[in-house]
Structures are given as C-alpha cells and as structure tokens.
Amino acid sequence: MKRLLSGLILFCFYSLAQAVLNIEITEGVEGSLPIAVVPFQWHGGTKLADADVSAIIASDLARSGKFAPLADKDLIAYPKQPEDVHFQSWRMTGVDHLIIGGVKQEAENQYQVYFRMFDVLKGEQVLGYNFSATRASLRSVAHRISDHIIKALTGLPGAFDARIAYITAAQNPGKAVKYLLQSADTDGFNSQNLLLSDEPIMSPAWSPAGDRLAYVSFENGVAEIFVHNIHTAKREQISKFAGINGAPAWSPDGRKMAITLSKDGNPDIYVLNLDSKELTRITSHWSIDTEAVWMPDGRSLVFTSNRSGKPQLYQVAFKAGARPQRLTFEGSYNANASVSADGKTISFVNGDSNVFRIAVLYLDTGLVQIVTDGPLDESPEFSPNGSMIIYASQHKGQPVLAAVSTDGRHKQRLGLSDGDVREPAWSSVRK
Amino acid sequence: MKNYLLILLMAAALAACDANVKPGADEDASAMGGDRGGAQAGAIGTEGYGEGQSLPVSYEAGAINDANSVLAERVIYFDFDSSTVSDESVELIKHHGNYLSANPGASIRVEGHTDERGTREYNVALADRRAQSVERLLMFQGAGNDQITIISYGEEKPARLGHDETAWSMNRRVELVY
DSSP states (O other): OHHHHHHHHHHHHHHHHHOOOEEEEEEOOTTOEEEEEOOOEEESSOOOGGGOHHHHHHHHHHHTTSEEEOOGGGOOOOOOSGGGOOHHHHHHTTOSEEEEEEEEEEETTEEEEEEEEEETTTTEEEEEEEEEEOTTTHHHHHHHHHHHHHHHHHOOOOOSSSEEEEEEEEOOTTSOOEEEEEEEETTSOSOEEEEEESSOEEEEEEOTTSSEEEEEEOTTSSOEEEEEETTTOOEEEEEOOSSOEEEEEEOTTSSEEEEEEOTTSSOEEEEEETTTOOEEEOOOOSSOEEEEEEOTTSSEEEEEEOTTSSOEEEEEESSTTOOOEEOOOSSSEEEEEEEOTTSSEEEEEEEOSSOEEEEEEETTTOOEEEOOOOSBOEEEEEOTTSSEEEEEEEETTEEEEEEEETTSOOEEEEEOSSSEEEEEEEOOOOO | OHHHHHHHHHHHHHHHHHTTSOOHHHHHHHHTGGGGGGGGHHHHHHHHHHTTOOOOOOOSGGGGGOTTSGGGOOEEEOOTTOOOOOHHHHHHHHHHHHHHHHOTTOOEEEEEEOOSSSOHHHHHHHHHHHHHHHHHHHHHTTOOGGGEEEEEEETSSOSSOOSSHHHHHHHSEEEEEO
C-alpha cells in the first residue's frame, strides 16, 4: 500500500512538473487593434501541432493587450504570397495590418520561417523577415516574430522571446511539500526543471543577460543564495552568512548583487561584488530593510523598509552619506518593488492587513495607480519592455500567475492545472 | 545582570496575574492544537498557573520528553506584522530559557514564520525578527548563545493551509525545535 501511495505521489508530481501554463485573457479585449494573422503555409513537411507558428504569433499579439487577432473563421482569405493579398477586401474586415508567412522544412532538423506584414490601408508591406530554425527553436522563432511585429507597430521592444522562472510547491496531503524551481517560455511552453527540493526555494532573479538565475534555497537547512547558469546547469553558492540570505537583485551590469543579510543582527541591505566577493553594507537601521532592486542607471536602490513603523518603499543613492528617501505614502503596506527598464515606473504590492494588490508608481508625477483587484496579489515584475506586469495571484482560492498591462486595462491569467505556483521572474529577451 | 533578573521576575509575576485574561486568538490556538499533536498541551499548563496552583516545573534533562510538562508547548504566536512577544508567551519562553540554562548540553532551533499576507522576503525579515525576539528572551533567562540557532522561513512553511484568519493566526508563529 505504501508503495502504491508513493507511486501515486510520484505520478502527481510528475504531472505537475509537466503541466503547461494555460493562458486565459480575463479582462480588456476592447480597445485592442484588430489584426489578421493568416495561418502559415507549411512546405516540405507537415504542420507541427506543438509549433504552430502563426497560432503562437496570434496568441502573443493577443496577450500583449494591444492587438485583437481575428478568429480563423473571420479570415476572408488565406493568401500565400504578397500578390495574393486583395487589400480592398481586407479593408472591409476592419483590420489595419495583415500577416502572412510560412514554414519550410529543408532537412530533418532544419526549418526556414518567413513572414510578411502589410499595412492594409496603404496596401504595402511594412515588415518582412526570414529566420532559420531547428525543431526545438521553432516556438522561440515565433515569439521573436511577435516581438518584431509589436516593435514595428508600437515602438516597444519585445518581451515574448524570453523565459519566465517560477516556483511551484506540490502539497500532497500527509506528505512533505516538494518545491520546484522551473523556467518556461512566456506562454508556458518548454518548461524546464531547474531545482527540486524538500525545503523552500524563493526569490528567483534573472541576470540582465538572461543566462543565469539567482535564488534562495533552504536545501541545506539554512537560507543560502545560489547563482544557477541556465546553459551549463552549474551553480555557485554566493551567500551563506548566519541568518537571512535573501532577496537577490542583479545590478544592471550583472557584476554585483544586492542582497538582504541579518548577520549583523538586523535585516539590512548589502551589495556583493560577484567578481571580488567584496561585501558593502548599504543600509544600517534597526528596522527591517529588504527587497532591494536597482534603478536602471545603477546609481541607486529601491527597497522596502518599515522604519516608519509600516513597510514602505525607499530609494537610496550610492553616495557617501546618502539618506534613504521615502517613495510611497498611500496605504499601510507598500513593498516588493520592481522598476521598469526605462526607470520611470515602479510596480509594487500595495495593501492593508486584508487586501493586497499590485500598484504602479509614476516617478515623474508621484501618482499611484492600483492595477489589480487582490485580495492576495504579490511578487510583481515588469516585462522587459515595461508594458506588462507579471505577478502571483489567487483564483478561486488557488494560487495562479497572472499578468496585467501597466495601465491596468488588460488582464490575463496563466493557470497551472494544479500546484501552488508563485514568484514569477521574467527574463530579458533572448539575443 | 541582576537588573535583568529582577525585571524578569517582575514580568513573570505580572504575567501570572494576567494569565486569567486570555486573548481570543490564543483560545483559538489552543482549541485547534490537534493538528500538531502534543505541542499544544503547554497552553493548558499555563492556565494552571493562572489559577495559582503553581505547578512544579522540572528543568531536568528528561523534562523535555514529558508530554505533560509546560516544556511540551513550543509554539509562540504573534499579531500581524508584529514581532512583539505577548506577556503570556514571555512566561512560556522563560521556562525554555530555564531549561536551556539548566542543561548546557541542550540546543534549540528557533524557527520564525509568518502568515501568507504581505510580501515573501519582507515576511522572511519579519519572521527573523520574531525569532530574534524569542532568542533574546531565552538568553535573558541564561541560555547560551551557542545553544540557539535561528532560522527564518517567512511564509514558506505554513502550519495550516487556508486564506482566512483561522489559518493566519496559526501561521504567525515561532517554533522551538529541540
């Protein structure tokens, strides 16, 4: 019986590890620009169901919150070549842009992906690329095409050809919780297990280049910070002081890390030089100081402190004698900042004792906008282009990952079929 | 040192006077102790003090294995976003401090926890402060620095699952692990 049970639990865990994040757009379809993505032609091979390039592109465009791809049934034609496009008819459908393309299989593991985007009103091509791909990189190429389209039409750099790291906790009744650190494409596919542990894993943070992931692991019975190289799968323990080793945050140049330590008696923020291992104390206060993030210019940190009695956000410059400046004033709980790549906005958790929501602070005006509904939203992180915020939420009492456009208008849920999923971290786009 | 002892004696006396007035949350805590087995028995033990029947507390080496000893109670509960130890918990921690003081070979792991509300790393810091509050009280009582290790789990290891005050009140805690 015992064997059967452990077999079942293994199976449950296996299915969790294999679970794919399902994306459901929950709010804000209106206001998005209609766009037509014609299903791509496949040459020299059959269409791969798990690498349906045009479907991936349409899904990315919808997830961006800026576009509303026509449903397949509303497509009036399936043009294969630029000369097949009848612009007059497409104008009637109300779309401004039309995308056609195809996938050519040239050898066993060699593909060419091409696409063209047309301005329907002007009747001309505005974008067109060819990409080489392997079987394994087809989905990534589709995401790269989405990033090109969004850049061309909105001016925003891409965000979809990236990885999202997150942690799941598998709660099996009567059994110890299993913690799993994973990374996946931004649409939840191609998930990869990075660390499985009986003890908590926390606070994943991507290096600026997206090649390394820092995190906190309790696997040795104490909190330690590791840096995990995604390509070599090698990892290095970088912080193991007495007490807290937490909240790792990479500097914009990837050479330093802000961390929280309590080795001197109280949670304070330090900066660790990853090359020289030199440790510099940044805050020194009897209160809690933690959750540091870097401003993109690398000249200051934003962090959480309860020095006023309740947790609030503060900014401290790397200058001798610099005093932390308080940034948030509304609400009794403002914590866990993420700074947009342009340094103009900060997303954070805003709450009182019972409702915690994601808020955005505009640094130029000081205005704060609440962008989610709560009640237990946490771990916000900007997409690399600053247009979206991914965060951890609850849906019907179950932990889920969710994303919201920075203006709060567009919401989507990235649901796992089971397991407690938390702490999403969005990498930079692949180079 | 003499002053500390005096303060602790006074605190203990005051706590004994106050023990009849029990905050509601703690009533809940002892009522729901079932899921942690014998760990809750001590809550009943402290009630005994309130009634003035000063129970003999043994700090002999074997006392730690006695399910009826006040030392069997090893969880200290806290208010939201607070690391202040209640008067009643000071009393409990005093017994553990006495035990450690009387048994220099014994060691204890002080594990700090929070409920799920608020951000995860802030909660690690908050739970660390809870554990440090308890550690300080143990040391005032004569426990040695080398007998105590601290670990903060924040909200990562809830004692009870759920998204309501019933679960939260059980999760805002420090556990003493011998």
